[in-house]
Amino acid sequence: MSEFPLALGDCFERIADDLVARRWSVQEQALSDKLVGQLGAVCRQLWHRDDLTPAAVGPAGEELIIPSIRGDYTRWLDDCPPTAAGAAFLQVMDDLRAALNRNLFVGLDSFETHYALYPPGAGYRKHLDRFKGSPLRQVSVVAYLNQAWQPGDGGELRLHLEEGMHDVAPRGGTLVVFMSDSVVHEVLPANRERASLVGWFRRRPDNPLLR
Numbered sequence: 417m418s419e420f421p422l423a424l425g426d427c428f429e430r431i432a433d434d435l436v437a438r439r440w441s442v443q444e445q446a447l448s449d450k451l452v453g454q455l456g457a458v459c460r461q462l463w464h465r466d467d468l469t470p471a472a473v474g475p476a477g478e479e480l481i482i483p484s485i486r487g488d489y490t491r492w493l494d495d496c497p498p499t500a501a502g503a504a505f506l507q508v509m510d511d512l513r514a515a516l517n518r519n520l521f522v523g524l525d526s527f528e529t530h531y532a533l534y535p536p537g538a539g540y541r542k543h544l545d546r547f548k549g550s551p552l553r554q555v556s557v558v559a560y561l562n563q564a565w566q567p568g569d570g571g572e573l574r575l576h577l578e579e580g581m582h583d584v585a586p587r588g589g590t591l592v593v594f595m596s597d598s599v600v601h602e603v604l605p606a607n608r609e610r611a612s613l614v615g616w617f618r619r620r621p622d623n624p625l626l627r
């Protein structure tokens with residue numbers, strides 16, 4: 417049994433069902449307080465030690481840093497000193513990947529993830545996560561690391577859906593999962609530091625069915 421159990425045991429099946437039915441899923445309290453506390457502490461420590469770098473927009477080779485479009489600071493988990501919490505998060509994501517492959521028949525074979533910190537006032541304008549420079553991204557995941565997030569703190573993830581807009585508060589433990597190629601979304605500015613782990617499940621480059 418992991419040191420960091422998931423709070424909700426059946427959460428992966430519900431995520432898979434939601435993705436089939438409507439391409440997005442929000443699961444509150446999916447990660448335990450302990451795991452959120454430790455991952456959040458790592459993210460904030462990286463931030464306060466100046467170990468996060470301004471995130472760029474645009475395709476590979478043509479990246480630009482434009483804080484009015486995207487104001488977060490990031491670092492790949494793979495590029496951080498290993499921690500038990502980071503390993504536990506990767507294990508949870510691997511279990512989710514297996515559940516999605518079982519239920520959606522999508523050959524997801526790898527996962528990339530970075531810590532992200534939005535300073536107060538920073539956001540990320542409307543975008544899709546799959547674009548020319550990252551054609552292999554299939555499914556996006558955001559795990560929020562903000563304990564005691566209050567209504568009025570801002571920082572919502574706004575999903576732009578056919579049925580209208582849907583805002584998600586970045587409360588610690590909430591997991592948001594959506595199809596990278598079709599769910600347009602944006603991050604609204606917050607009044608306080610907003611920490612998360614953002615990741616993407618990728619497909620094998622050679623699967624013609626998934627193009």
Ligand SMILES: O=C(O)CCC(=O)C(=O)O
Nearest residue numbers: 540545558573603612614
């Ligand atoms: O932090 C979020 O709520 C979403 C972040 C995002 O859209 C991204 O990094 O691509």
Ligand SMILES: [Fe+2]
Nearest residue numbers: 543544545601
């Ligand atoms: Fe995004």
